[in-house]
Amino acid sequence: MAFTTHLLVVANRTVDSPELLAALRQRAEQGPIHVTMLAPSGFAERSQAERRLQSAAASLEAAGVESERMLGDADPIVAVQEAWNPGRYDEVIVCTLAAGASQWLQVDLPHRVAKLTDCQVRHVAVPMRRPAPPRAEPPPERRPLLERVVSLMRSGTRSGAA
Numbered sequence: 001m002a003f004t005t006h007l008l009v010v011a012n013r014t015v016d017s018p019e020l021l022a023a024l025r026q027r028a029e030q031g032p033i034h035v036t037m038l039a040p041s042g043f044a045e046r047s048q049a050e051r052r053l054q055s056a057a058a059s060l061e062a063a064g065v066e067s068e069r070m071l072g073d074a075d076p077i078v079a080v081q082e083a084w085n086p087g088r089y090d091e092v093i094v095c096t097l098a099a100g101a102s103q104w105l106q107v108d109l110p111h112r113v114a115k116l117t118d119c120q121v122r123h124v125a126v127p128m129r130r131p132a133p134p135r136a137e138p139p140p141e142r143r144p145l146l147e148r149v150v151s152l153m154r155s156g157t158r159s160g161a162a
Helices: 018-028 043-062 075-082 109-117 147-162
Strands: 006-009 033-042 068-072 089-097 121-128
Touching: 006 018, 006 075, 018 033, 018 043, 018 089, 018 121, 033 043, 033 075, 033 147, 068 075, 075 109, 089 109, 109 121
Parallel strands: 006 033, 006 089, 033 068, 089 121
Antiparallel strands: none
């Protein structure tokens, strides 16, 4: 029987990203894993975070990876402190937006988690995706001003003659 590696994944906006899911599938190829996804989130964004966690769990289940999910404190360090159990987790993955867009990288979260847990921490960066701009319909074709004025004058002349 193979040893199951227990991973703590710290991610919020990127928890259901293709990059993180690919990294987890790649890690699963090395041996069986069990993933606990921790999404640090504020009270106002908990429902969105829960939807992303559910989406990620469904993707992992489809790939044959066992997982569980939990919401944590809005401060990711506090969330990791509350969830961390050295006897339970073997590795940590911190998934953030790419440099420049990530507040977590600005506070050096991957290194801070490594110091806190004294565990191997892997960082997965996800590029910022901008939503596609909505397709605007072209404005209706407008006739030239002179043509519209002449048309109005003709209609006014016809209605006045009746």
